[in-house]
Amino acid sequence: MATRPPRLTDVARAAGVSTATASMALNGTGGNRIGSETRDRVLAAAAELGYRPNTVARGLRTRRTHMLGFVGDNVATTPFAGQMIRGAHDAAREAGFLLLMVDTTGDPDETGEAIAALQERQIDGILLATMYHQVIDVPAEIKSTPVVLLDSRTADGSVTSVVPDERGGALGVLAELAAAGHRRIGHVTTAEDVEARHIRLTTWREHVTAYGLDADELFAESPEGRTHGGYDAAMRLLRRPERPTAIFCFNDRMAMGVYRAAAELGLSIPGDLSVVSYDDQELIAPELAPGLTSAALPHYEMGSWAAKELLRRLDEPDAEPVQHLMPCPIARRDSVAPA
Amino acid sequence: MATRPPRLTDVARAAGVSTATASMALNGTGGNRIGSETRDRVLAAAAELGYRPNTVARGLRTRRTHMLGFVGDNVATTPFAGQMIRGAHDAAREAGFLLLMVDTTGDPDETGEAIAALQERQIDGILLATMYHQVIDVPAEIKSTPVVLLDSRTADGSVTSVVPDERGGALGVLAELAAAGHRRIGHVTTAEDVEARHIRLTTWREHVTAYGLDADELFAESPEGRTHGGYDAAMRLLRRPERPTAIFCFNDRMAMGVYRAAAELGLSIPGDLSVVSYDDQELIAPELAPGLTSAALPHYEMGSWAAKELLRRLDEPDAEPVQHLMPCPIARRDSVAPA
DNA sequence: TTGAAAGCGCTAACAG
């Protein structure tokens, strides 16, 4: 026989009190109005019955569902997404919140629909995540709900957001090379028009021009930021008369192509060529031989920060928006040697 | 001024009808009792006001929240998880459902807590996902809620589940090799005690012993199913007096190591050695040179199947449990050549 | 220190 789950009424009856008293005893609300002996009786009854509150009913009353909406454009599809979700998830769960997920293709209409679907469910706040550090417009629908942007930001900084400190990460891996005595540092990148490309490229350019080198001579790009693109660009770069002694790659996948190009040209890494990169993808950077030194994208930390910040803002709806830069730690491996 | 969102009462008033009529007009319930002219008026009023139903209130009344719980043990952390989540997500969303996610470490107590947290939120059903095709016990808490297992199953088949057809996938890649005339097919695998290892290994063993070959001579394993393990095992295997003409790898990561070993030994792929593998990881199989032929784990399809099946079972709670095997399609690339 | 009662926004009998 399917016994229905116990309700507050059942607990109250079992403890011989009213539902009001039971509610307050269970939630610790109502200040001192509950006698400690009464509270114990209620708690015992609840435990005895295996009582679990119906949060839907509670939510209707309190207007708090203890759910956060997580809207991701293509988030579940990308290899980084997991860590971002997990970071948000862990922080939320610690505070008694759960994540209600919607994945979209990034189409604005679809995102708007996703937000509406979440709002219908009365989520308390929204985490709006994109991939690869984009600059976006926040959909109008969202205005009535607290929101934090994850791995993206608005142009005007009017919405709280967290993005990786790409410049800091690039400076970090370049410093690794500089410390090993490298000056002629090449850059292999994608031609795709993404924020990450610009920041990493600009940072590198400043770095090498500071040595008085001609950046254009040390630069090669490919239409696509994947292995083959990295291979092609590296081939072009490494065949030039004065080849670089080190290469800073846009990302690990391109670095994989650089490794292949070096092998074909008979250059050993790191003996003849040092390589550093960005992203620190777990399926690539540590698996290459030698292990690849790479600046890590702090997805877990960004997710966690965003959720905590959102939670904080639920209680302080009028707090000023904040733009947060999350540091990108350097994963040091064996792809760098003295020049 | 923060105007509160319109409620059903507002729509009803604007349309000059009762909330009952408004509700039925909006939901299309109540058969023919709503006049078409009345319905239009209600719909127009709702659109005008931008009415969105409060699904918390609705859920309290109907006992249906249109949310599915997704419990994953370590799911967000693994590279496959995304596709599984996305498959479940898309199928759910198509039916007007959203996914409420909880990630766990796989610890049974924690999983139990996760299920309870989901049940408090009155989710309509639960998707219980593990990674890597495990055989598990279903937590007792779940008994009162419809559930479908994703990439795992119970020993007794008492719970509906979907797992990849590992045997079929292994037969598929072995057939690729056989069609190219290979007989001496080696196997490089992990020593980790997982279901996938056993099925892939057994299938391979049957295949080569059917040719009258000694499987032990063609077999090499490493403690860990990663690149270095694949490299070590392949080195041992390829240095034997009569080396295999092809290798079936436990997974793509080990295959990556096999590629490296072949390169070091001066063996070209696929000229001197054909290679096939399992998993078809997007970051590896297509990125290797030459592209790796691999049996794909159908994570998206499993997620989608599981969600649809769960949805179906919400309406037919007494349907018999089903064990579903999802085919593993072969991704053909350039790592196989005639023997 | 406690109980009675109202009500969150919606749906579904029931009555017309």
Add this chain to the structure above:
DNA sequence: CTGTTAGCGCTTTCAA
């Protein structure tokens, strides 16, 4: 064809 009314299970006044 439509309106009135009674809850869903909880929290929170208000009154004692």
